[in-house]
Amino acid sequence: MSIQHNAHEVAARLHAAQADIRQQLAAELGEQGLAARVARAMRRRAPKFRSTLTNSIRADQEAEYSWLVAPHVAYAGNVEEGRTPGKGLPRFFDPASRSIVDWLESRITSAARASNPKFRPGKVGSSRRTAAELELRNRYMALSRHVKAHGLKAHPYIKPTADEYRRIVPDALVEAVKRGVRLARFGQGGTAT
DSSP: OOOOOOHHHHHHHHHHHHHHHHHHHHHHHSTTTHHHHHHHHHHHHSOOSTTHHHHHOEEEEEETTEEEEEOOSTTHHHHHHOBOTTOOOOOTTSGGGHHHHHHHHHHHHHHHHHHOTTOOOOOTTSHHHHHHHHHHHHHHHHHHHHHHHHOBOOOOOHHHHHHHHHHHHHHHHHHHHHHHHHHHTTTTTSSOO
Protein backbone atom coordinates (compact mmCIF):
# COMPACT_ATOMS: atom_id res chain seq x y z
CA MET A 1 0.00 0.00 0.00
CA SER A 2 1.50 3.35 -1.02
CA ILE A 3 0.77 6.68 0.59
CA GLN A 4 -0.39 9.51 -1.60
CA HIS A 5 0.76 13.01 -0.58
CA ASN A 6 1.43 16.43 -2.04
CA ALA A 7 4.21 17.47 0.35
CA HIS A 8 6.55 18.44 -2.48
CA GLU A 9 3.89 20.74 -3.96
CA VAL A 10 3.20 22.36 -0.60
CA ALA A 11 6.95 22.81 -0.02
CA ALA A 12 7.36 24.45 -3.44
CA ARG A 13 4.46 26.80 -2.76
CA LEU A 14 5.87 27.70 0.66
CA HIS A 15 9.26 28.42 -0.89
CA ALA A 16 7.64 30.64 -3.54
CA ALA A 17 5.60 32.42 -0.88
CA GLN A 18 8.77 33.05 1.12
CA ALA A 19 10.46 34.74 -1.84
CA ASP A 20 7.43 36.91 -2.57
CA ILE A 21 7.02 37.88 1.10
CA ARG A 22 10.70 38.79 1.42
CA GLN A 23 10.50 40.88 -1.75
CA GLN A 24 7.42 42.75 -0.50
CA LEU A 25 9.01 43.37 2.93
CA ALA A 26 12.20 44.70 1.32
CA ALA A 27 10.17 47.01 -0.92
CA GLU A 28 8.06 48.25 2.01
CA LEU A 29 11.11 49.00 4.16
CA GLY A 30 13.38 50.29 1.38
CA GLU A 31 14.48 53.65 0.07
CA GLN A 32 11.04 54.43 -1.34
CA GLY A 33 9.11 52.93 1.58
CA LEU A 34 8.99 53.31 5.33
CA ALA A 35 12.62 54.36 5.77
CA ALA A 36 12.14 57.30 3.42
CA ARG A 37 8.85 58.27 5.07
CA VAL A 38 10.42 58.27 8.53
CA ALA A 39 13.38 60.35 7.27
CA ARG A 40 11.01 62.91 5.69
CA ALA A 41 8.96 63.17 8.89
CA MET A 42 12.09 63.65 10.98
CA ARG A 43 13.35 66.37 8.59
CA ARG A 44 10.02 68.21 8.92
CA ARG A 45 10.33 68.25 12.72
CA ALA A 46 14.03 69.15 12.92
CA PRO A 47 15.02 72.76 13.68
CA LYS A 48 16.14 74.54 10.53
CA PHE A 49 19.01 76.99 10.56
CA ARG A 50 20.93 76.72 7.29
CA SER A 51 19.46 73.20 7.17
CA THR A 52 22.69 71.47 8.24
CA LEU A 53 20.91 69.29 10.80
CA THR A 54 17.92 68.72 8.53
CA ASN A 55 20.06 67.77 5.52
CA SER A 56 22.12 65.35 7.62
CA ILE A 57 19.08 63.16 8.37
CA ARG A 58 19.18 60.10 6.15
CA ALA A 59 18.12 56.46 6.06
CA ASP A 60 21.00 53.97 5.96
CA GLN A 61 20.50 50.26 5.38
CA GLU A 62 22.35 48.29 8.07
CA ALA A 63 21.24 44.79 7.05
CA GLU A 64 18.73 43.17 4.71
CA TYR A 65 15.70 44.22 6.78
CA SER A 66 17.30 46.79 9.07
CA TRP A 67 17.34 50.52 8.38
CA LEU A 68 18.70 53.31 10.59
CA VAL A 69 17.17 56.76 10.20
CA ALA A 70 19.25 59.34 12.08
CA PRO A 71 20.93 62.74 11.84
CA HIS A 72 24.66 62.70 11.10
CA VAL A 73 25.97 65.87 12.77
CA ALA A 74 27.82 66.06 16.08
CA TYR A 75 25.37 68.40 17.82
CA ALA A 76 22.19 66.43 17.02
CA GLY A 77 22.04 64.98 20.54
CA ASN A 78 22.26 68.43 22.14
CA VAL A 79 19.36 69.63 19.99
CA GLU A 80 17.21 66.58 20.79
CA GLU A 81 17.89 66.33 24.52
CA GLY A 82 19.11 69.81 25.42
CA ARG A 83 22.05 70.33 27.71
CA THR A 84 22.25 70.69 31.46
CA PRO A 85 23.97 73.70 33.05
CA GLY A 86 27.63 73.40 33.95
CA LYS A 87 29.46 73.36 30.63
CA GLY A 88 29.84 76.26 28.22
CA LEU A 89 30.27 76.30 24.48
CA PRO A 90 33.55 75.48 22.70
CA ARG A 91 36.12 78.27 22.53
CA PHE A 92 35.40 81.02 20.01
CA PHE A 93 38.19 80.09 17.57
CA ASP A 94 37.65 76.33 17.89
CA PRO A 95 36.33 74.78 14.63
CA ALA A 96 33.64 73.01 16.68
CA SER A 97 32.09 76.42 17.43
CA ARG A 98 31.70 77.34 13.73
CA SER A 99 28.00 76.53 13.43
CA ILE A 100 27.16 78.47 16.61
CA VAL A 101 29.24 81.47 15.47
CA ASP A 102 27.48 81.40 12.07
CA TRP A 103 24.08 81.32 13.77
CA LEU A 104 24.99 84.21 16.07
CA GLU A 105 26.49 86.23 13.21
CA SER A 106 23.33 85.77 11.11
CA ARG A 107 21.20 86.98 14.03
CA ILE A 108 23.38 90.10 14.48
CA THR A 109 23.39 90.81 10.73
CA SER A 110 19.63 90.37 10.36
CA ALA A 111 19.03 92.71 13.34
CA ALA A 112 21.34 95.31 11.77
CA ARG A 113 19.52 95.02 8.43
CA ALA A 114 16.16 95.35 10.15
CA SER A 115 17.21 98.64 11.72
CA ASN A 116 19.07 99.90 8.63
CA PRO A 117 18.10 98.38 5.26
CA LYS A 118 21.28 99.79 3.68
CA PHE A 119 23.54 97.96 6.15
CA ARG A 120 26.70 96.46 4.65
CA PRO A 121 29.47 94.69 6.57
CA GLY A 122 32.77 96.55 6.68
CA LYS A 123 35.69 95.64 4.45
CA VAL A 124 38.28 93.23 5.84
CA GLY A 125 40.78 95.19 7.92
CA SER A 126 38.57 98.25 8.37
CA SER A 127 37.80 99.58 11.82
CA ARG A 128 34.07 98.93 11.27
CA ARG A 129 34.77 95.27 10.45
CA THR A 130 37.11 94.92 13.44
CA ALA A 131 34.43 96.41 15.73
CA ALA A 132 31.84 93.97 14.31
CA GLU A 133 34.16 90.99 14.89
CA LEU A 134 34.82 92.11 18.47
CA GLU A 135 31.09 92.48 19.07
CA LEU A 136 30.54 88.97 17.66
CA ARG A 137 33.21 87.54 19.96
CA ASN A 138 31.78 89.36 23.00
CA ARG A 139 28.26 88.15 22.25
CA TYR A 140 29.57 84.62 21.76
CA MET A 141 31.27 84.75 25.16
CA ALA A 142 28.05 86.02 26.73
CA LEU A 143 26.10 83.20 25.06
CA SER A 144 28.66 80.68 26.32
CA ARG A 145 28.29 81.99 29.89
CA HIS A 146 24.51 81.79 29.56
CA VAL A 147 24.70 78.17 28.36
CA LYS A 148 27.05 77.35 31.22
CA ALA A 149 24.67 78.89 33.76
CA HIS A 150 21.32 77.79 32.31
CA GLY A 151 21.97 74.96 29.82
CA LEU A 152 20.20 74.51 26.49
CA LYS A 153 16.50 73.90 25.95
CA ALA A 154 15.61 70.61 24.28
CA HIS A 155 13.98 70.63 20.82
CA PRO A 156 12.91 67.00 20.35
CA TYR A 157 12.40 65.84 16.79
CA ILE A 158 13.63 62.21 16.90
CA LYS A 159 11.41 60.89 19.70
CA PRO A 160 8.14 62.36 18.33
CA THR A 161 8.90 60.82 14.94
CA ALA A 162 9.67 57.45 16.51
CA ASP A 163 6.48 57.60 18.57
CA GLU A 164 4.39 58.39 15.49
CA TYR A 165 5.86 55.59 13.36
CA ARG A 166 5.86 53.02 16.18
CA ARG A 167 2.12 52.62 15.44
CA ILE A 168 2.38 52.81 11.63
CA VAL A 169 5.30 50.45 10.90
CA PRO A 170 3.84 47.16 12.25
CA ASP A 171 0.62 47.58 10.26
CA ALA A 172 2.56 48.41 7.09
CA LEU A 173 4.75 45.33 7.51
CA VAL A 174 1.70 43.10 8.06
CA GLU A 175 0.20 44.47 4.84
CA ALA A 176 3.48 43.74 3.00
CA VAL A 177 3.37 40.12 4.22
CA LYS A 178 -0.25 39.83 3.06
CA ARG A 179 0.69 41.18 -0.38
CA GLY A 180 3.49 38.61 -0.60
CA VAL A 181 1.08 35.80 0.29
CA ARG A 182 -1.41 37.01 -2.33
CA LEU A 183 1.32 37.22 -4.99
CA ALA A 184 2.41 33.65 -4.28
CA ARG A 185 -1.22 32.57 -4.50
CA PHE A 186 -0.63 30.64 -1.33
CA GLY A 187 -3.64 30.02 0.81
CA GLN A 188 -6.08 29.47 -2.02
CA GLY A 189 -8.20 26.43 -1.54
CA GLY A 190 -8.66 26.98 2.17
CA THR A 191 -5.16 25.97 3.35
CA ALA A 192 -3.96 29.28 4.83
CA THR A 193 -4.73 33.01 4.69
